[in-house]
Amino acid sequence: MVDRGNYFEKIKVVALLLVERGYADAPKLRAECKEFKCPGDRTDCCCHRLMYSQPDFNAVESHLESSCRARGFDVIFLPKFHCELNFIEQCWGFAKRLYRMKDQLSSEVVLEHNVIRSLDAMPIQSMRRFANRSLRFIDAYQKGLNGVQAAWAIKKYRGHRVLPESIMREFD
Template sequence: MLYNEPDFVGVKSQLKLACEARGFCAIFFPKFHCELNFIEQCWGYSKRIYHKLPMSSKEVDLKRNVLQSLDLVPLLAICRFSTRSLRFMDAYIKGLDGKQAAWASKKYHGHQTLPETIMRDLTDAGLVSNIH
């Protein structure tokens, strides 16, 4: 609640200020929205690989397994995760809710963005009662 107060809303975080001072643009995704952050999807892929590797309690083995599991995430998968995230962002920009965005992302999985006819398509699919 504190972060929604007017005197907090306009204040930049120390991390954002440090990034901007070095010429970087810091973009923060909403918490708990892993579909918007393809890095989270890459981590999930890597974790699945990691759990298939032999268990060990030795630090050297753990480090090797982590690096190996990160290296085994294919570039094609990273690109697909990125495209999927872009589709979800586009869906939310177009006013879709979570259920509609998931449906649209699955239906238009070969597209980077959703078509302008998305609201009509949702109506035809019974996911929306009227077109806005």
């Protein structure tokens, strides 16, 4: 449950910040677009979108990023539930397939045991294969391929770590 009073106070603060930045009409804007789905061509449809479009606000490193960098780790944000780019999604799919092959008893202890056994049965070689496949998709998208082209190229160059630089000429 959202505390409405606290929420509206935060929106007022955001609107005041935007006024200080020179957006005099900010208090007249709605707090956020319905279901956070702003029109793609506008940056001033709501206070949230306007604030997120500010360069200094957008460039601020998150607490997670700063904590990881302080410990010497790089942070890579991948799209949620995007199985081509996030190999962990492929690993989950593999483990779920193993889980479905086990007896489906209603005992919570048995279910938990089956989940753990399914995750433990995930071969490291499959994880590596999924990671390499994801890297090839990332490489394909960085080279300018669309989804269909990337899937074709990944299949054709399956044994390669990256796609050849000449890949775009194959689509001309």
